[in-house]
Amino acid sequence: MADARAMPALSVLDHTPVSDEGDLGDAFRHSTELAQLAERLGYRRYWVAEHHGRPWMAGSSPPVLMAHVAASTSTIAVGSGALLLGNSSPLAVAEQFGLLAALHPGRIDLGIGRSSGADAVATHALRGREVDVDRSLGELLAFFAGSFPEEHPYHRITAVPGEGTAPSIWLCGSGTHSARVAGRLGLPFVHGGHFAADAARRAIATYREAFEPSAVLAEPYVGASVGVLCADTDEDAQAANALAVANLSRGLVGAVSAFRSGEALAADPRSVPSEVADHVRRITATHVVGGPETVRRGLGQIAGAWGVDELFVTTLMHGYAARLRSYELVARPEARAS
């Protein structure tokens, strides 16, 4: 159980946001730079998200970006947060993450999620029919362990690479289902607190109740993502956050394909429906925004209130330099400009 007074371990969850100051390639180069910075600053993990058809978030294939990031860093753990299992075949995921684990032993995390990461049309383009994600998870674990029983048809299939080169496996969720499954399997659990803060306590309690010790974990291990925006002063952070909120609202209605500057948004006459703006405002109101002291305090409170061992700092904002600065100030408050 995390101590309410101590800061938990800090990690990065990166959506590879696209800023209007560059192109898609710059967004990926920024992600690599962020991972290198995170490694220097002592963040424990650097995880990437999976999104489809959302052009202001560039990461659509976690294992592809992870391969590049892991090759460009040397010690930080690199993972997916989350790899959306319903979009893929478990055998293909075992091969992809088996390769990453073969190339970077002990550094690869496979965080698994249930959603599609896309709207309905893109989901159809990706998926077609719905699949049973719990069954997929069972198959995935069996491919890594080479543990299909003899009577199972897949007993004859070997995941190459994959069998014997497993990453460490985490379940990611925002409700109670993944929490319960993670608990039963004795796997670490990460709650998506940056978009579902209100559901955090219930999900984490469900996880702890369901937890059964496993070969991986003797005790529950809980992570949570949390929306964070840090700047040198509270005022600067609030201003940058207002811009981020405006961008996210416009992004959701397809009105921007990148995080844009305040001037660019002001010049755009299109308005955002109030229900979308309210939705985004409700979610982002749970984020921790401010100067380094404010953010430290906020993160400590959340960690204590939710009872988490590790926080995944999730920052979505305009401007690459400002974003790197935010991650720097969270990890090293003393770096604040006075």
Added chain:
Amino acid sequence: MRLSILDASPVTSGATAVDAFAATSALARSADRWGFDRYWVTELHGSRLNAGSTPEVTIAHVASVTERIRVGSGAALLNHRSPYAVAETFAQLDAMFPGRIDLGMGRATAGSLVDLALQRDRSQAPAPVDHEQQVAEVLTWLAHDFPAEHPFAQIPLAEGVEGGPEPWILGSSPSSGALAGRLGLSYAFAGFLAPHAAPAAIAAYRRAFDAAGSPGAREAPHVLLAINAACADSDEEAAAVGASAELVYRAAAGGRRLESVPTATDAARALGGIPPPTRHEPGRWPSTLSGGPERLRDVIERMAGEVGADEIAVQDMIADPAARQRSYELLAGAFALEGRPSPDPQVTTHG
């Protein structure tokens, strides 16, 4: 002649997939320095012999540890994938490594069981897919070319990125040649799989070629011939290191799949001696070639001339990592590739 490498990350007898990918990383770095044009990696499933099963991730790794060489899939198998996911992933790779990514597309079965396991919906047997329609859909995604009324027209993909991955069709039959031709794409022929079919497949490609056949079409036909070859300092040594591939192909022809690449010594023993170095006989190509630099260059140039190939890609099954590196270093010299000096003169092979 432009020379490229097609690497299936073969697993040598006594080694593991981890060793195979370490060798792939080392060979890719060397190939980048020696002036090879492209480094293509495979999608082969359920095979202990070849560890290269997930080309998009291998490509991201290889492109990360190299600087200049083009990196691509040989091939991404569309029968296991959604066209949107293929386009999205390769567009992401192209954005990460601008102007360096090739998207080789093909289809192949890994057996009905593995084919089923590779579907995201495994509750029913995979429906037969129309390969041509799938390739066309990938090209349409990459070109943002859906008609306005199509539901997919509203889904953005790699907006604002110029260029994109270079599309290729890979195959080993006249039907794949004709498909590449109809779509006006570059065509890579797998000469190690079906050497006898090369003239007919490449002729079918040229006959069908349509420079307006798809959003990815090129102006004129362009053919890459992929071969399996072993090169060494002398013809005799090359034949000895080439024995491993000879045995793997002979076993395959007899319906037997080896679990790993046998060492040259074991292969020679199993074959009852070292096979003779390759001679070129028009129209009767072997699955695997061997020779010293001059002989091998001569054979390869004659083969390329026979079918009018514009480029060559070399694949191998050389068991010894140092001999494998040496084979490509000698080939680079034989074809006078323009290499770059090594950043560290002591590092010529990584083992």
